[in-house]
Amino acid sequence: MNMDDSIRMYALQNAVQFKGKCNPGALVGKIVGEFPDAKDNMQETMQAINRVAREVNSLSLEEQKQAILDLDPEYFESKKEAKEKRKEERKELPELKNAEVGKVITRIAPEPSKYNHIGHAMSFLINYMYAKKYDGKCILRFDDTNPEKESQEYVDAMREDVIDYLGIEVDKVVFASDYNDHLIKKAEELIEKGQAYTCSCKKEKMSLGRREMKECSHRSKDVEIVKKEWDEMKSGLHENMVLRLKIDMEHKNAVMRDPVIFRIVNYPHYRHEEKYKAWPMYDFECAVLEGELGITHVNRSNEFHSRIELQKYIRDLFNLGHVEVRQYARVSVEGAITQGREIRGLVESGEYIGWDDPRLVTLKALKRRGIVRDAYYELAKVIGMSKSNSVLDFSVISSINRRLLDKSAKRFFMIENPREITIKNAPEQEIELDLHPEVMEGGRKFKTNDSFYIEKKDFDDMKNMENIRLMDCLNFIHKENGELEFTNLSYNDFRTEGKKLIHWLPLEDNVDVEILMDDNKTKSGFAEKNIEQLEIGDVIQFERFGFCRLDSIEGGVYKFWFTHK
Structure with a gap:
């Protein structure tokens, strides 16, 4: 970039920063720092700065922003991302309480009843990243004790999400349902001690009792009756009967008011089929297994805050040790x-x-x-x-x-709404463009003549006597009579006088593309033939359109999914 170009860019940036008004004095240090020889003739340098500042100040704020984009199409996005990067680099996960290097054990505990979403990913990664931070271990535990909702399909999808997509290296994979015999024995220990009772109240009555802090009539059952009914529950009898933990119906935390810890589910389990009829509730299963598996730290979103006390209470009943629970924002x-x-x-x-x-x-x-x-x-x-x-x-x-x-995605041209143009006197060329401006030189070959496709919007926006450049190809002018006439090939000339930088395609050797957008609507167009080098799953950038992932190739049509701008 020569000094005139730099003055113009700095002037535009300064003007946009201060609501359309460029301060010439603010440019002096930048120019002298970039071009030390400018100090030798400061009078001439100041004249150039003042002249460009006047030109820039004559433009509207929107025209100034557009002028910056004409010089550097990625300027505003790069500036935004640089700011975001600095912000992210300042953030690291906070220290865990009572954490010792080499002794931290965390868990990832999905329920295989649906596909994971981004909120689940945050939970998985925070627990995994803490295990890595302390050189500890991370266990993948499938909380699969609800037969009606869970399936092998979701287990397989979650394995793919956690291990393949997110790249989490778990130290052990367990299924809560495989521990059901053990969980049943733990429940029976409580029954034997009079700390759990069978209850056949309807849900509405049970909820009312909790709200009114009144004990259920079943609470005072003799242990032998509870044991008999529990055995019947395990056989699938008394379908509406549950096993409740006897705590305190006047507890300030409603979750602690005699919670249900087992219920009957007469539905085949995807893993154990008809083996079990009695299945544990989440809090009981979670509390016991986290103690048995030696989990030291649990990181979970704060929506589970009220459950922490109950799970600790259950672990204490069995002397299963302490688990540090750290809460983070629900996302x-x-x-x-x-x-x-x-x-x-x-x-x-x-x-x-x-x-x-x-x-x-x-x-x-x-x-x-x-x-x-x-x-x-x-x-x-x-x-x-x-x-x-x-x-x-x-x-x-x-x-x-x-x-x-942006660091690695290959760049290509794609035209959505084509408008054929002819540029008078444009030379025939064989040109090779970069797949990436910084890390992949060359790789995109074109043969051009005087005819091109451009976006219809770019054509409609052309103004008389405006200097325009086809990206990395040639410069032309839009004449008053509507003709488009070749001027030269020089990018430096465009930087001095040019107004618009647009992408293009030759008329031949293009490839049909379809792009499924994030609103589930499909856009069609065609792209340069060079996309034929892509493999399914590659994420690329279509210049001036956005990032897209190649999803499939069907009948010669390259089908992409839109990622984002």
Whole structure:
């Protein structure tokens, strides 16, 4: 960049920063620092600075912003991402309480009843990252004690999410349902001690009793009767009967008012079929197994706050040791549907194409869109730092992902709404463009003549006598009579006089593309033939359109999923 170019860029940046008004004095230090020889003739340097400042100040704020984009199309995005990067680099997960290097054991505990979404990913990663931070271990425990909702399909999907997609290296994989005999024995220990009782109250009556802090009439049953009814429960009898833990019906925490710890489920289990009829409730299963598996630290979102006391109480009953629980902010994505029941209904009705519908924030959908692994790790650090619930805009996720993709994603041209143009006197050329401006030189070959495709919008926006450049190709002028006339090939000339930088395609050797957008609508167009080098799963950037992931190739049509801008 020569000195005139630098003066113009600095002047535009200064003007945009201060609401359209450039201060010439603010440019002097920048110019002298970049061009030390300018000090030798400060009078001439100041004249140049003042002249450019006047030109810039004559433009509206929007024209100034556009002028910056004409000189550097990525300027504002790069500035935003640089700021975000600095912010992220300052954040690391806080220290855990009572954590010793080499002795920390955390757990990832999904219920295989639906597909994981981004909130689950945060829980998985925060627990895993803490295990790594302290050179400890991380156990993957499937909480599969609800036969009616769970299936092998979800187990397989979660393994893929956790191990393959997120890259979590677990030290052990266990299934809570495999411990059901042990959990039943633990319940029987409580029955024998008179600390648990069978109850056949309806849910409504049980809830009312908790609200009014009144004991249930079943609470005073003789232990022998409880043991008999418990045996019948295990056989599947008394379908509406449950086993309750005897604590305190006047406890200030409603969760502690004689909670249910076992219930009957007459439904085959995907793993154990008809072997069991009595299944533990989450708090009982979780508390016992975390003690038995030696879990030292649990990191969970603060929506489970009221359950912490109950789980500690259960562990204390069995002398299972202490588990440090650290809470972090519950995270949700603005406008996103995450409730499994709601998603299941949308999928079954055909309104959504599946659990990977591009409108969802399931990991299955985000993977297909092109969200890369490291983006989740960076986001987990942000979430793990906060204790205040937050609703994330998807732009936070896309900003992190964009910064990561920008380092390596190949660049290509794609035209959505083509307009054929002829540029008078344009020479025939054989040119080779870079797959990436910094890390992949060359790799995109074109043969051009005087005819091109450009976006219809770019054509409609052309102004008389405006100097325009086809990216990395040639310069032309839009004449008053409507003709487009070649001027030269020099990029430096365009930087001095040019107004617009647009992408293009030759008329021949293009490839049909379809792009499924994040609103589930499809955009069609064609892209340069060089995309034929791509493999399924590659995430690339279509210049001036956005990042996209190649999902499939069908009948010669390259089908992409839109990632984000």
